[in-house]
Amino acid sequence: MEAARSEKVSLAHHKIYTEILIDASPDVVWSVLTDTGSYGDWAAFLVDIKGEIRDGTQITTVFQVDPAKEKLTTIDHRITVVDGETFFWAEKGPGGIRDNHHFRVEPAAEGKTRFIQSDEIMGGITWLMGGRLAKMYEDGYQAFNRGLKAEAERRARAK
Incomplete structure (x- = not known):
């Protein structure tokens, strides 16, 4: 199961929602999600996170917004x-856009996991580029989710 949608709340506010069902336990999915050193092996769109996934830490995210181009976007976040x-x-990130980006791991039936990646972009230049960004993010998050699914299911089978 896979779902994705984006919603234009206003001219300068867009919501993005994606989810995927993964045939692995929440513990396995969380371990893959927080194993940032392995992102280079499986992750699309969000191709790297430098730093530890721990409450209150600062991480540096590396995005490849357009897979047809080599350009990477690097942004620091306190998580x-x-x-x-x-x-x-x-x-707030580039262009003054406020980004509320969430990664959620939820138990599902039969030992599976629902992974949800959602975002809200607002303010800054969202009024100008929001629709285009929301579509790029939706596509990118789906690619990331599929990579996470494949890697988590691979690790679950290897156990």
Whole structure:
């Protein structure tokens, strides 16, 4: 199961929601999600996180917004973490855009996991580029989710 949608709340406010069902336990999915050193092996769009996924720490995220181009976008974030369940940041980034980006791991039936990646972008130049950014983020988050699914299911089978 996979779902994705974006919603234009206003001219300068867009919401993005993606989810995927993963045939692995929440513990396995969380371990892959927080194993930032392995992102280079499986992650798309969000291709690297430098730093530890721990409450209150600062991380540096590396995005490849357009897979057809080599250009990478690097942004520093202070994160909030509920261990084993979620991590997120809510800060202003390039162009003055406020980004409320969430990663959530939820138990699902039969030992599976629902992984949800959502975001809200608002303010700054969102009024100008919000629709285009929301679509790029939705596509990128889906690619990331598929990579996470493949890696978590691979690790679950290897156990």
